[in-house]
Amino acid sequence: MEYVVITFLCLGILLYFLLGGADFGAGIIELFTSTKNRSRTRKTMYQAIGPVWEANHMWLIIAIVILFVGFPHIYTTMSVYLHIPLLIMLIGIIARGTAFVFRHYDAIKDDMQWLYNRIFRYSSFITPLFLGIIAGSVISGHIDTEANDFLSAYIWSWLNWFSVSVGLFTVALCGFLAAIYLIGETEDVHDQRRFIQKAEYMNIAAVIFGAMVFIAAQLDKIPLMDWVFKNPVGLTAIILASLSLVLLWYLLIKGKTQILRVLAGFQVTMILVAISYAHFPNFIRLKNGDAISLFETIGPQKTIYSLGLALLLGSILILPFLGYLFYKFKKKEE
Amino acid sequence: MDDFLAARSQMALSLGFHIIFSCIGMVMPFFMAVSHYKWLKTNDEVYKNLTKAWSKGVAIFFATGAVSGTMLSFELGLLWPKFMEHAGPIFGMPFSLEGTAFFIEAIALGFFLYGWDKLNKWFHWFTGMVVGVSGLASGILVVAANSWMNSPAGFDFVNGQYLHVDPIQAMFNKAWFSQALHMCLAAFTATGFAVAGVHALMILRNQNKHFHLQAFKIAAVFACIGALLQPLSGDISAKDVAKRQPAKLAAMEALYKTEKPAPLLIGGIVNEKDQTVKGAIKIPGALSFLAHGDFKAEVKGLDQIPKDQQPPVAVTHYAFQIMVGIGTLLALISLVYFIHLIRKKALLEKRWLLKLFVLAIPLGYVALEAGWIVTEVGRQPWIIYGIMRTKDAVTPMPGIAYSFYIFSAIYFSLSVIVTFLLYRQIKMVPVLYNNPISETPNH
Numbered sequence: 001m002e003y004v005v006i007t008f009l010c011l012g013i014l015l016y017f018l019l020g021g022a023d024f025g026a027g028i029i030e031l032f033t034s035t036k037n038r039s040r041t042r043k044t045m046y047q048a049i050g051p052v053w054e055a056n057h058m059w060l061i062i063a064i065v066i067l068f069v070g071f072p073h074i075y076t077t078m079s080v081y082l083h084i085p086l087l088i089m090l091i092g093i094i095a096r097g098t099a100f101v102f103r104h105y106d107a108i109k110d111d112m113q114w115l116y117n118r119i120f121r122y123s124s125f126i127t128p129l130f131l132g133i134i135a136g137s138v139i140s141g142h143i144d145t146e147a148n149d150f151l152s153a154y155i156w157s158w159l160n161w162f163s164v165s166v167g168l169f170t171v172a173l174c175g176f177l178a179a180i181y182l183i184g185e186t187e188d189v190h191d192q193r194r195f196i197q198k199a200e201y202m203n204i205a206a207v208i209f210g211a212m213v214f215i216a217a218q219l220d221k222i223p224l225m226d227w228v229f230k231n232p233v234g235l236t237a238i239i240l241a242s243l244s245l246v247l248l249w250y251l252l253i254k255g256k257t258q259i260l261r262v263l264a265g266f267q268v269t270m271i272l273v274a275i276s277y278a279h280f281p282n283f284i285r286l287k288n289g290d291a292i293s294l295f296e297t298i299g300p301q302k303t304i305y306s307l308g309l310a311l312l313l314g315s316i317l318i319l320p321f322l323g324y325l326f327y328k329f330k331k332k333e334e
Numbered sequence: 335m336d337d338f339l340a341a342r343s344q345m346a347l348s349l350g351f352h353i354i355f356s357c358i359g360m361v362m363p364f365f366m367a368v369s370h371y372k373w374l375k376t377n378d379e380v381y382k383n384l385t386k387a388w389s390k391g392v393a394i395f396f397a398t399g400a401v402s403g404t405m406l407s408f409e410l411g412l413l414w415p416k417f418m419e420h421a422g423p424i425f426g427m428p429f430s431l432e433g434t435a436f437f438i439e440a441i442a443l444g445f446f447l448y449g450w451d452k453l454n455k456w457f458h459w460f461t462g463m464v465v466g467v468s469g470l471a472s473g474i475l476v477v478a479a480n481s482w483m484n485s486p487a488g489f490d491f492v493n494g495q496y497l498h499v500d501p502i503q504a505m506f507n508k509a510w511f512s513q514a515l516h517m518c519l520a521a522f523t524a525t526g527f528a529v530a531g532v533h534a535l536m537i538l539r540n541q542n543k544h545f546h547l548q549a550f551k552i553a554a555v556f557a558c559i560g561a562l563l564q565p566l567s568g569d570i571s572a573k574d575v576a577k578r579q580p581a582k583l584a585a586m587e588a589l590y591k592t593e594k595p596a597p598l599l600i601g602g603i604v605n606e607k608d609q610t611v612k613g614a615i616k617i618p619g620a621l622s623f624l625a626h627g628d629f630k631a632e633v634k635g636l637d638q639i640p641k642d643q644q645p646p647v648a649v650t651h652y653a654f655q656i657m658v659g660i661g662t663l664l665a666l667i668s669l670v671y672f673i674h675l676i677r678k679k680a681l682l683e684k685r686w687l688l689k690l691f692v693l694a695i696p697l698g699y700v701a702l703e704a705g706w707i708v709t710e711v712g713r714q715p716w717i718i719y720g721i722m723r724t725k726d727a728v729t730p731m732p733g734i735a736y737s738f739y740i741f742s743a744i745y746f747s748l749s750v751i752v753t754f755l756l757y758r759q760i761k762m763v764p765v766l767y768n769n770p771i772s773e774t775p776n777h
Contacts, residue, residue: 055444057404058437064407065433068418069426076419079411083731090408091744094401098748101397105390106755107762154731299423300499307430307501314434321441329448 001308002298005070006281008311009294012063014272018177018265019056021170025178027096027124028171029198030117037194042117044186046104055322057097062311069307073297074283078134081143081157085130092127095119125171132170136163136213139279140222144287161216169209173268176202180248180264184257196252203245227278234274241270340735341413341728346710347738348402348409350703351745355399357702360473361525361556362392363466368552370459384549385462386450387763392465393447394755398748400440413734417717417727420496424489425482427501428475435475439468473521474514481509484709485578486718512574513709516567519560520705523664524698526557531695532760534688542764554691557698558668564661569624576625579719580634581643582712585650587621588614589635595619596633601655604648609636611651645714653707660701667694 026045033041068075079086096119103116137143137158147153179199183192217224228234244267251260282291298304335343366388373381407429411418442464449458482488488504490497530553536546576583583589587599590609598621602614619629626633636644667690674684717724 055437055440057400058433058440061404061407061436062433065426065429068407068411068422069430070423072419072422075411075422076415079408079415079418080729080731083412083729086408086412087737087740090405091740093404094744094748097397097401097404098751101394102751102755105394105759107390107758107766150732303423303426303499303501306427310427310430310434314431314437318434318437318441321438325441325444328445328452 001305002295004308004312005066005298005304006294008308008315009063009066009070012059012066014269016057016059016063017272018268020059021128021174021268022177022181023056024096024124024128024171025174025176025202026182027121028128028175029178029182029195029202031121031125032175032198032201033194038117040188040191041182041194044182044191047185055325057093066307066311070299070304071283071294071297072299074292074294077143077145077284077292078138081145081153082134082137084154085133085137085158089127089130089134092123092130096123096127099123128170128174129167132167133158133163135170136166138284139275140220141285141287141289142220143284146288160220162213162220162222165209165212165216169206169213172202172206172209173271176206177264177268180260184261199252224275228274231278233277237270237274237277241267241274244270335735335738337732337734338725338728340738342724344734344738344741345409345413347742347745348406349706349710351749352399352402352406353702353706354699355395355402356469356473356476357521357699358395358525358528359392359399360466360469361521362388362395362529363462363469364522365526365529365552365556366392367459367462367466369548370462372548374455374459380545380548383766384545384552387759387766388549389447390759391756393443394752396439396443398752400436402745403436413729414717414724414727415729417722420722421483421718424496424499424501424504425479427505428478432472432475432479435468435471439465439472442468470518473518477514477517478505478507478510480709481513482507483717484513484713484719485509486721491721508578509574512567512571516564516571516705519564519567520698520702522556523560523564524702526553526555526560527664527691527694527698528696529553530557531691531693534691535695536760536763538685538688538692545763550688550691554671557664558671561661561664561668562672565665568658568661572624573627576633579712581636581639581645582650582708583625584634584636584639585645585647585712586654586708587633588647588651589621589633590647591637592632592635594622594632595630596621596625596635598624599651602651604651606646606648643715645712650708650712653704653711657701657704657708660697660704664694664697664701667691 030038030041030045064075067078099116099119103113103120106112106116137160140160140162142160142163143157144152176199179195179202183195183199186192186195214224216222228238244263248260248263248267251263279285279291281294283294284292286292299307366385369381369388370385372378373385442461445453445461446458446465449461453461482504485507486504487507488500488502530550533546533550533553537543537550572583575586587596588602588604588611589596589599590611595618597616597618599611599614599616602611604611621633622631623629625631636647670687670690674687713719715723715725717727
């Protein structure tokens with residue numbers, strides 16, 4: 001049963017990254033769209049993510065519940081030493097979620113829209129930035145459970161070049177996912193061209209920040225190179241990711257939207273696999289060289305058993321319903 | 335502000351905020367389903383408009399409730415890591431099921447809000463019902479998790495170790511049923527009165543009378559049934575608390591000395607230093623009866639509880655008085671309303687009755703918050719009753735006061751904006767729903 005639980009944990013994180021990430025990305029795209037095109041982008045975006053957007057953010061809840069029920073030690077270690085970035089991310093989630101709904105459900109469209117839009121755009125940037133920072137910090141080995149002073153316990157754990165680079169990389173990936181996704185959501189050729197352009201920019205940004213992540217890892221002595229290039233799975237994943245990038249650019253020019261989406265999702269999945277596979281099942285790397293492993297800190301047997309059962313039963317209920325939701329609102333209207 | 339106090343305040347604030355939004359999110363869908371059903375059955379346009387108008391409210395509240403709930407799932411660890419480290423695997427079962435219920439609710443809400451004219455009309459109605467049922471299930475599950483903190487079960491506590499964990503047993507602890515029942519009824523009552531009151535106000539102002547009258551009727555029936563059943567559920571809770579948490583009951587009633595028979599105190603000013611209550615109305619033997627079903631039974635006072643295990647008395651007592659007082663008032667209003675319904679009196683002519691409902695707009699929620707203060711403050715100094723103290727669970731990170739200030743500001747602004755949005759939605763009712771032809775398709 002522990003494999004079921006761990007699979008769901010990985011799936012939750014991955015799907016949140018892809019679906020929630022595309023969601024964040026839509027706000028990032030809006031942030032980097034010139035003022036005159038913003039209302040068009042907003043409209044396309046609303047049609048695209050409106051019906052499914054609440055569901056996209058449920059994956060985070062699933063992942064966090066699995067963590068605190070099944071892996072309480074990991075959950076609490078993160079809560080204590082990454083308190084500040086978690087808090088900022090939460091503020092971002094609150095601000096973004098409410099602004100998105102408020103701007104749509106305000107019965108009178110007036111100057112308040114300006115405020116909602118501002119909040120939505122900036123929190124769309126900040127939330128994935130800190131999500132990435134948290135993810136980076138977990139594997140960076142900067143978390144110091146033996147620290148005695150405030151700065152090394154609660155600040156340097158996440159405020160370092162590696163974590164921040166991963167944060168920026170995440171933002172670029174989210175923007176990239178969203179741009180690819182949005183291309184297929186509009187019929188207008190001008191809009192499509194704009195989104196293609198955005199996808200290209202975001203892709204370039206992702207490559208630059210990705211390089212930054214590797215450089216920061218070298219400086220911080222994080223064995224990222226080894227994880228990616230010396231591990232067969234990591235290496236395969238990164239080769240597949242690179243190949244899909246080439247294919248993606250080709251298809252981008254051809255304008256095949258459905259395959260593009262799958263490919264973009266695949267590419268991001270491969271990047272995640274490349275970074276995380278080599279040190280699995282270790283989840284958190286600590287400053288003193290130790291690691292907190294998923295298997296070693298797993299909860300009591302009965303808990304894992306019922307958690308796994310709940311997840312399996314839950315997915316029988318959820319997945320068809322969710323699939324139908326995507327099908328119903330995402331199929332092209334004739 | 336010291337860190338422990340700040341952490342407790344932040345938790346109280348977050349819960350207090352979330353509770354209101356989640357209650358509305360879990361109850362309003364049922365009002366919508368009734369109205370939606372009437373539209374499908376009668377083809378009366380007013381019910382369709384009403385369903386749509388309400389659904390916008392639900393969307394606003396659901397989104398706010400969803401993010402404040404996400405916040406809470408992290409906050410448990412951010413503020414109480416030592417609690418979560420041990421409690422997570424034991425009381426986490428309802429949370430993992432709640433994740434499923436909440437997920438289904440979000441999907442169903444997507445169908446419901448965007449499904450007008452796109453789905454089969456009865457499937458569309460069904461998705462609305464699913465929102466309500468899964469919301470209610472979420473509520474019950476979360477309360478079951480809370481009740482475990484009051485009534486720990488499903489593990490053996492041996493030398494500071496939590497052994498033989500059984501999450502199912504933990505979920506069905508002794509307090510879950512009485513707490514969940516009390517909470518569900520409270521949610522229906524508070525939301526029902528708030529919604530009915532707002533529509534009553536619009537009727538009194540002579541705006542879209544027909545629209546608001548239909549809305550009022552639906553909400554009022556739910557509210558009044560809830561309010562009339564609540565005293566029964568309260569009685570179950572009182573007897574349960576008397577058995578399991580005598581310290582809490584003693585604090586609720588400010589019973590400093592063990593008495594046989596024990597009187598029921600109504601009101602009164604508590605002096606925690608002198609351990610006295612001034613100016614309360616005493617009903618002899620009534621507490622004995624309420625707690626144990628026997629006018630002569632002994633009720634444990636705070637003198638039998640070690641000093642370092644006593645909850646704050648004044649806060650618990652006042653909160654309890656407020657909850658019971660308001661509950662009684664709402665039950666009386668409900669009784670009057672049902673008498674009018676049975677005699678088939680025209681509601682629109684009874685302006686005083688509508689005014690009573692307007693008065694009750696905030697009351698249900700005040701009682702609901704007071705009830706949670708009784709539960710939570712009355713459990714102190716424990717976070718897991720009898721097992722772990724709240725102060726031992728708090729995060730080692732200093733400076734929690736700042737995060738408390740930030741979140742106070744956030745929750746305050748959110749409350750202001752949500753109120754403002756609702757005000758605007760209601761203000762736009764004449765424009766949006768007066769003339770069905772001019773109505774914009776879809777949302």
